[in-house]
Amino acid sequence: VLSLPYKDTSYAFNVFLPKVRYGLDALRKKLTGATIQKLLSQLKSTYMTISLPKMKIETDFKLKAALMAMGVTEMFSDNADLSGITKLLPLKVSDAVHKAIIEVRSL
Numbered sequence: 001v002l003s004l005p006y007k008d009t010s011y012a013f014n015v016f017l018p019k020v021r022y023g024l025d026a027l028r029k030k031l032t033g034a035t036i037q038k039l040l041s042q043l044k045s046t047y048m049t050i051s052l053p054k055m056k057i058e059t060d061f062k063l064k065a066a067l068m069a070m071g072v073t074e075m076f077s078d079n080a081d082l083s084g085i086t087k088l089l090p091l092k093v094s095d096a097v098h099k100a101i102i103e104v105r106s107l
Helices: 024-030 033-041 064-069
Strands: 002-005 012-015 055-062 097-104
Touching: none
Parallel strands: none
Antiparallel strands: 002 012, 055 097
């Protein structure tokens, strides 16, 4: 595990590498919230030279189905009451999307 803290040290870019070549699928199956916390709690500070490739990873996840499955339905209906956030009524949410971008440019 390589943990690179950002300027705001409350956050870090964590890199998890498998112990064996081509072991990424096995590693992904083992990584749970608990195992990640355990690995991060065992980190030790050290100085080293590293190189990371420049990369940009983008993903998005449509949230509407997941929200509706959890019972968050009214904001998607014609009965939505969004008066607390805007005076433009009637208003409802047509979709909700989460987008994440990770870009490594240089260290």
